């Protein structure tokens with residue numbers, strides 16, 4: 001695996017690659033890699049000739065400075081994992097490479113999707129996501145960009161961004177990888193104790209409960225019951241439990257069979273904010 005820290009070096013390699021007919025699969029990450037990230041890498045390697053991964057903890061998408069400061073950094077271990085996965089190129093830039101003129105001032109018209117759920121609870125988060133992905137897509141210009149459904153709303157934002165910037169890349173989404181207990185793999189899990197990791201499985205259990213009762217219980221009642229389940233399991237607060245149309249994340253009051261629905265959860269455990277979802 002070749003590690004590149006600056007845009008000029010990466011660009012040289014990618015420019016000559018573009019002259020061949022080889023396809024590229026790009027997996028953007030913020031590091032602290034786990035099996036979930038590696039499943040995206042495997043997918044990228046299946047569909048493209050060349051696999052490129054980036055590790056960059058993007059400061060502009062953190063609305064909470066404490067969350068940014070405590071974000072786990074495990075670069076050496078990440079490099080080992082990526083080498084084992086036979087990633088071709090790792091882009092490991094620092095902030096100056098991504099934002100050479102400081103934080104970009106462009107405002108992306110992301111529409112309603114930016115105002116709800118994660119957008120409402122993390123003001124500015126999706127503008128930051130759009131900024132970093134606009135930059136990464138323009139540097140790498142991959143054939144495919146592979147991202148996880150674990151961040152369901154982020155996928156919708158990125159799809160919108162790619163339309164706004166006329167990106168020719170194709171967005172590939174991959175299912176959420178979980179531990180055997182059902183807990184969604186997440187870099188933030190590293191901040192939980194072993195006991196808290198067990199408690200955190202309540203999110204997946206609540207999602208399964210919501211799915212099981214979606215036809216026989218009022219949605220508002222389910223949202224309340226699921227919130228109670230999380231609090232009983234030890235979560236200190238719940239940002240949201242929401243049943244939404246998967247097409248636009250508008251809330252539903254009643255389940256319509258045949259209409260793809262998504263249940264989304266965000267909650268705090270041990271000061272760590274966890275998110276998960278289930279598509280029905």
Ligand code: AMP
Pocket residue numbers: 028029030031035036037039040146147148149150151174175176177178184185186187
């Ligand atoms: P992050 O490093 O958290 O920004 O995540 C980088 C990419 O990995 C994003 O596309 C995430 O949606 C994806 N991802 C994170 N957790 C998982 C998981 N458990 N399963 C599959 N993909 C994931």
